[in-house]
Amino acid sequence: MQSRKRKSKPFVKLTLLAIIAALCAVGIFFMFSNNNKQEAKMKKEKPNTITTEASSYEGIEIVTDQAKSKKTPYTLQYPKTTNDAFNKEIANHVLKMKRTYLAELEKQNNTTEEDRPSLTLDVKTLPYKDRYFSFILTNTSYTGNGNEKTSIKTYVFDKETNKPITLQNMLNDNEDYLQLLAENVNQQLTNDEELKSLMLEDKVALITEPDWKNFERFSISDDALQFYYNEYEITASAATPTVSIPLNFVNPILLPDLQSPETLSKNILSPPIRELSPDGKYVALTFDDGPEKGVTDRVLDTLDKYNAKATFFLLGNRVQVNPELVKEELKRGHEIGNHSWSHPVLTNLTGEQVQKEVNDTVSVIEQAIGQKPTVFRPPYGAINDAVKSHIDVPVILWSIDTLDWKNRNASQLLPSVQNAMHNRAVILMHDIHPSTADGLDSVLAYLSGQGYEFVTISELEELKRRMAQQ
Numbered sequence: 001m002q003s004r005k006r007k008s009k010p011f012v013k014l015t016l017l018a019i020i021a022a023l024c025a026v027g028i029f030f031m032f033s034n035n036n037k038q039e040a041k042m043k044k045e046k047p048n049t050i051t052t053e054a055s056s057y058e059g060i061e062i063v064t065d066q067a068k069s070k071k072t073p074y075t076l077q078y079p080k081t082t083n084d085a086f087n088k089e090i091a092n093h094v095l096k097m098k099r100t101y102l103a104e105l106e107k108q109n110n111t112t113e114e115d116r117p118s119l120t121l122d123v124k125t126l127p128y129k130d131r132y133f134s135f136i137l138t139n140t141s142y143t144g145n146g147n148e149k150t151s152i153k154t155y156v157f158d159k160e161t162n163k164p165i166t167l168q169n170m171l172n173d174n175e176d177y178l179q180l181l182a183e184n185v186n187q188q189l190t191n192d193e194e195l196k197s198l199m200l201e202d203k204v205a206l207i208t209e210p211d212w213k214n215f216e217r218f219s220i221s222d223d224a225l226q227f228y229y230n231e232y233e234i235t236a237s238a239a240t241p242t243v244s245i246p247l248n249f250v251n252p253i254l255l256p257d258l259q260s261p262e263t264l265s266k267n268i269l270s271p272p273i274r275e276l277s278p279d280g281k282y283v284a285l286t287f288d289d290g291p292e293k294g295v296t297d298r299v300l301d302t303l304d305k306y307n308a309k310a311t312f313f314l315l316g317n318r319v320q321v322n323p324e325l326v327k328e329e330l331k332r333g334h335e336i337g338n339h340s341w342s343h344p345v346l347t348n349l350t351g352e353q354v355q356k357e358v359n360d361t362v363s364v365i366e367q368a369i370g371q372k373p374t375v376f377r378p379p380y381g382a383i384n385d386a387v388k389s390h391i392d393v394p395v396i397l398w399s400i401d402t403l404d405w406k407n408r409n410a411s412q413l414l415p416s417v418q419n420a421m422h423n424r425a426v427i428l429m430h431d432i433h434p435s436t437a438d439g440l441d442s443v444l445a446y447l448s449g450q451g452y453e454f455v456t457i458s459e460l461e462e463l464k465r466r467m468a469q470q
């Protein structure tokens with residue numbers, strides 16, 4: 001009996017185990033199939049819903065694509081315009097983002113109730129002039145295990161042409177302008193106090209190289225041209241830095257339609273004001289009454305040859321016919337001054353007439369270069385308090401008159417300078433006489449040889465102001 005018992009006991013145990021195992025298997029099967037059914041049910045009950053609503057701006061709608069499923073929830077908002085091709089481009093971006101998120105979740109497949117994934121796409125719309133609309137799309141995804149990602153994409157749409165517009169379009173495909181802008185963005189990033197410790201210098205250098213591809217993530221609004229950077233793109237952090245450049249600072253490099261009605265006398269095209277030393281030898285060359293084709297361009301080339309910066313006092317009625325030359329003056333780093341519209345003796349005019357002479361010239365210069373003149377010189381040096389009251393920039397005369405307007409002789413230009421030369425001189429010449437263009441090289445060669453540095457009026461004025469303070 002005992003031996004029988006002993007024999008039957010393991011048998012009973014095994015049978016019990018088998019039964020338990022079978023029950024478990026059935027249980028698991030049922031749980032599993034139930035799960036599948038639940039999932040299927042959930043998918044049926046909560047598919048993604050896509051709704052389209054009007055935005056605050058006519059012709060622009062906001063699409064919301066939402067899925068409330070527990071496993072793969074998302075809420076995506078993006079703009080819809082009146083351009084089908086453009087809408088398709090945005091929709092493709094959204095689809096790609098969605099796929100990346102779903103693929104990531106598939107890979108992980110271990111999300112729990114407490115560690116729920118999410119994907120949101122948020123759109124911010126910045127209007128400019130009721131015509132240009134910048135869409136800033138911020139994508140934030142969480143795929144569990146602390147894996148959070150944020151990335152930004154921007155689109156700018158021109159409602160009038162019904163087309164997207166790039167920075168390359170806005171700067172009229174001008175590589176010089178791109179270079180200037182790139183330098184500016186680089187400076188701002190490099191000088192960012194808040195991000196200084198986190199900034200990755202190598203990456204900043206790369207991303208601010210003057211390549212159109214580096215400036216695709218941007219927006220334009222009343223206040224600023226703004227550039228956006230992704231996390232870890234230029235910093236060792238999840239911060240998403242932005243660079244904001246005041247719109248009126250970049251005004252002159254934008255297409256006319258995009259320019260801000262407010263202009264500054266100092267902007268991205270202005271020559272930098274170098275800080276001069278009280279011990280240095282400086283001279284400010286000034287050229288009045290231009291610009292003049294065939295003379296101004298030759299003067300500019302001679303100045304370039306000596307890397308000399310000068311100041312041009314322009315007549316409004318000359319700017320009107322030669323705006324390209326004014327652009328060239330500015331581009332080569334010279335200062336632009338106002339010399340009235342038609343060269344009258346301002347002290348003989350009524351206040352109203354003076355104002356017109358001054359303001360019309362400011363306007364025509366602004367039209368030509370997108371910025372105001374920074375200094376004023378009255379014709380014949382005729383000035384009084386009444387005239388001054390109409391001028392809101394420094395009034396500048398001269399200390400050496402070359403009399404080039406009277407002599408009209410290239411060989412007399414150098415002696416006229418030599419005889420009167422002194423440190424911090426302001427030399428008066430006229431870029432309307434071919435003789436001045438002819439004689440200029442010898443003047444520059446002489447002054448260079450004497451150790452003079454050629455500076456703009458504003459640079460020299462700034463030095464004089466500092467010296468007077470001491």
Ligand code: ZN
Nearest residue numbers: 288289379380
């Ligand atoms: Zn003059």
